[in-house]
Amino acid sequence: MTEENIFEGxxxxxxxxxxxxxVPEREQDLEIQPERIKTALNLDRVKVKDLGFEEMGRKQGxxxxxxxxxxxxxxxxxxxxxxxxxxxxxxxxxxxxxxxxEEKLNGAKPGDKAQAKITxxxxxxxxxxxxxxxxxxxxxxxxxxxLGIVYESGFEVEFPPEVEEEAHMWKEKYAKEDKLxxxxxxxxxxxxxxxxxxxxxxxxxxxxxxxDNGDYExxxxxxxxSHFVVEKTALDKEAEKRGTSVYLVDRTIPMLPEVLSxxxxxxxxxxxxxxxxxxxxxxxxxxxxxxxxxxxxxxxDKRFSxxxxxxxxxxxxxxxxxxxxxxxxxxxxxxxxxxxxxxxxFETEEVKFxxxxxxxxxxxxxxxxxxxxxxxxxxxxLANREVATYMHAxxxxxxxxxxxxxIHDAPDREKIINLATFVKALGFELKNNKGETTGEDIAKMxxxxxxxxxxxxxxxxAVRAMSKAIYSTxxxxxxxxxxxYYTHFTSPIRRYPDLMVHRxxxxxxxxxxxxxxxxxxxxxxxxxxxxxxxxxxEAERNSVKYKQVEYMQEHIGEEFDxxxxxxxxxxxxxEEANTKAEGMVKLRDMKDDFYELDQKxxxxxxxxxxxxSLGDKVRVKLVASDPERKTLDFAFI
Numbered sequence: 013m014t015e016e017n018i019f020e021g022x023x024x025x026x027x028x029x030x031x032x033x034x035v036p037e038r039e040q041d042l043e044i045q046p047e048r049i050k051t052a053l054n055l056d057r058v059k060v061k062d063l064g065f066e067e068m069g070r071k072q073g074x075x076x077x078x079x080x081x082x083x084x085x086x087x088x089x090x091x092x093x094x095x096x097x098x099x100x101x102x103x104x105x106x107x108x109x110x111x112x113x114e115e116k117l118n119g120a121k122p123g124d125k126a127q128a129k130i131t132x133x134x135x136x137x138x139x140x141x142x143x144x145x146x147x148x149x150x151x152x153x154x155x156x157x158x159l160g161i162v163y164e165s166g167f168e169v170e171f172p173p174e175v176e177e178e179a180h181m182w183k184e185k186y187a188k189e190d191k192l193x194x195x196x197x198x199x200x201x202x203x204x205x206x207x208x209x210x211x212x213x214x215x216x217x218x219x220x221x222x223x224d225n226g227d228y229e230x231x232x233x234x235x236x237x238s239h240f241v242v243e244k245t246a247l248d249k250e251a252e253k254r255g256t257s258v259y260l261v262d263r264t265i266p267m268l269p270e271v272l273s274x275x276x277x278x279x280x281x282x283x284x285x286x287x288x289x290x291x292x293x294x295x296x297x298x299x300x301x302x303x304x305x306x307x308x309x310x311x312x313d314k315r316f317s318x319x320x321x322x323x324x325x326x327x328x329x330x331x332x333x334x335x336x337x338x339x340x341x342x343x344x345x346x347x348x349x350x351x352x353x354x355x356x357x358f359e360t361e362e363v364k365f366x367x368x369x370x371x372x373x374x375x376x377x378x379x380x381x382x383x384x385x386x387x388x389x390x391x392x393x394l395a396n397r398e399v400a401t402y403m404h405a406x407x408x409x410x411x412x413x414x415x416x417x418x419i420h421d422a423p424d425r426e427k428i429i430n431l432a433t434f435v436k437a438l439g440f441e442l443k444n445n446k447g448e449t450t451g452e453d454i455a456k457m458x459x460x461x462x463x464x465x466x467x468x469x470x471x472x473x474a475v476r477a478m479s480k481a482i483y484s485t486x487x488x489x490x491x492x493x494x495x496x497y498y499t500h501f502t503s504p505i506r507r508y509p510d511l512m513v514h515r516x517x518x519x520x521x522x523x524x525x526x527x528x529x530x531x532x533x534x535x536x537x538x539x540x541x542x543x544x545x546x547x548x549x550e551a552e553r554n555s556v557k558y559k560q561v562e563y564m565q566e567h568i569g570e571e572f573d574x575x576x577x578x579x580x581x582x583x584x585x586x587e588e589a590n591t592k593a594e595g596m597v598k599l600r601d602m603k604d605d606f607y608e609l610d611q612k613x614x615x616x617x618x619x620x621x622x623x624x625s626l627g628d629k630v631r632v633k634l635v636a637s638d639p640e641r642k643t644l645d646f647a648f649i
Contacts, residue, residue: 017062025054029107042073050075051136054105055082085129087164099128116143125151154371165551175250179269199311209317214279232395235277236286237504238514255544257506260555281315290395298345321384343390354451354494373563376591392502400497414531419488420481427477466627483538560593565637576628595644
């Protein structure tokens with residue numbers, strides 16, 4: 013803070029052009045009215061002045077400088093009358109349409125979905141001027157909408173030619189390499205992959221052999237991406253920029269070119285493959301007695317889908333039944349141990365779509381999580397935890413060592429107080445001391461709600477109350493998993509931090525040193541990777557939401573079972589039971605009474621006593637569906 017009460021940080025902006033700025037160590041944000049926002053946009057880095065007065069009980073501020081734009085390019089629909097043209101942004105937090113001069117249309121026509129870049133903007137009361145940088149396609153078409161979501165999130169679909177070229181060069185190089193140079197040979201040990209039926213890249217494989225003394229050797233073998241993606245190359249720079257693969261309802265936007273992600277790096281069956289392995293000697297109680305990390309050559313004997321592997325377990329017959337059974341029993345013991353130590357089970361429901369040839373959703377169903385999903389998850393968690401524990405001990409011996417952790421801080425006290433109030437209103441209890449709680453307390457509360465009508469709702473509310481997991485070179489532990497040390501080691505085909513972890517682990521194993529100035533570089537890469545992960549998750553959510561709304565468009569006028577999933581001063585949010593599609597019953601359409609928001613009890617209450625509370629089961633009718641805005645309107649029956 014300077015003598016003028018000026019602060020620097022990130023601003024949040026609503027679709028009405030009102031800004032909110034969090035001041036460190038102050039409970040209340042500064043509110044910034046549209047006339048004082050100085051063209052700042054959502055998530056821009058700005059300087060804000062505390063004006064020292066309040067309006068309607070809110071402290072007021074003013075943007076004095078925009079330090080860095082979060083983004084300057086927006087996806088939207090081009091509208092125009094032949095003389096004037098405007099891009100109407102899909103991002104509802106962009107509070108002005110973008111004026112496009114005719115000579116800057118670059119082939120875009122009204123009704124097209126396009127991406128435009130702001131070129132000039134001085135007055136936030138007026139539209140910025142921009143130019144079309146990409147015509148995506150006809151608005152409303154499946155492919156156009158999916159690509160629009162990708163570009164809006166700041167990701168690219170195509171790889172630059174030099175990146176593709178470098179990836180293809182590896183194909184020839186790999187064919188001539190001595191496959192066992194500096195690698196341990198695991199190719200004769202029983203190994204398989206278990207993935208979704210529609211997966212094309214296989215990051216991880218598991219091997220198992222029983223030792224003479226009855227212990228088990230379990231190998232968690234991860235694609236050795238770092239062998240192919242070398243630091244400072246075009247491939248590496250592109251992977252760093254992308255940060256992650258993006259999974260939409262109908263496609264994957266990969267972090268690496270296909271020749272690597274689906275071929276050279278992918279642990280395809282019956283092909284010798286390079287892996288970076290975490291190998292554990294475990295007893296029958298799943299206690300780790302020994303561990304080894306290093307580069308290996310493996311050969312997967314079988315590519316299972318989750319369903320195929322589950323069928324073998326259920327029917328007690330089929331290929332590798334004994335290995336699957338043993339691994340499943342060990343995974344169950346790892347899980348029991350994890351929950352005993354206070355890990356939180358945040359299993360929430362996800363939906364998948366069946367699309368027709370034109371990309372139209374014809375069926376929506378909930379994903380099922382079976383033992384085989386949990387089996388893979390538990391061994392990946394084990395590898396991640398053990399690598400982080402090993403590297404943290406190494407770092408304790410050498411201050412110049414650096415590592416990339418996946419950290420999850422304890423939740424904000426105020427959020428926990430609100431969550432405790434919320435679950436109490438629904439008849440349950442979350443033990444806390446002025447907002448301080450433990451993973452065990454949250455896990456205990458979640459066990460209470462199991463099987464109740466409000467189970468999913470409370471789980472969702474609990475997830476929202478949690479801190480967000482991020483990447484960092486400073487270890488704070490993982491609150492949700494109750495692990496003192498945790499990292500991401502298991503998915504380098506699709507996550508850049510895992511690639512960093514492989515490089516740092518390998519450097520340590522081969523006695524290489526990490527210098528102090530590199531630690532700063534890794535911290536910057538951690539922050540950037542966290543940001544990319546958030547953007548990818550938003551793109552994924554938007555693609556699901558778009559398909560839910562599109563699917564429901566065919567069902568306007570029909571009645572549905574739903575759950576009240578949220579309340580606000582303008583309406584009641586409801587979630588449809590089968591598709592998990594969320595929409596709103598607007599307060600102004602509820603004519604049977606005069607309703608008001610009871611914020612404390614998460615309810616909308618009528619003067620005649622009727623109330624709609626979070627978790628209530630309701631019957632609703634779908635009134636309207638707007639895929640463009642990704643909104644659904646319902647009415648209570």
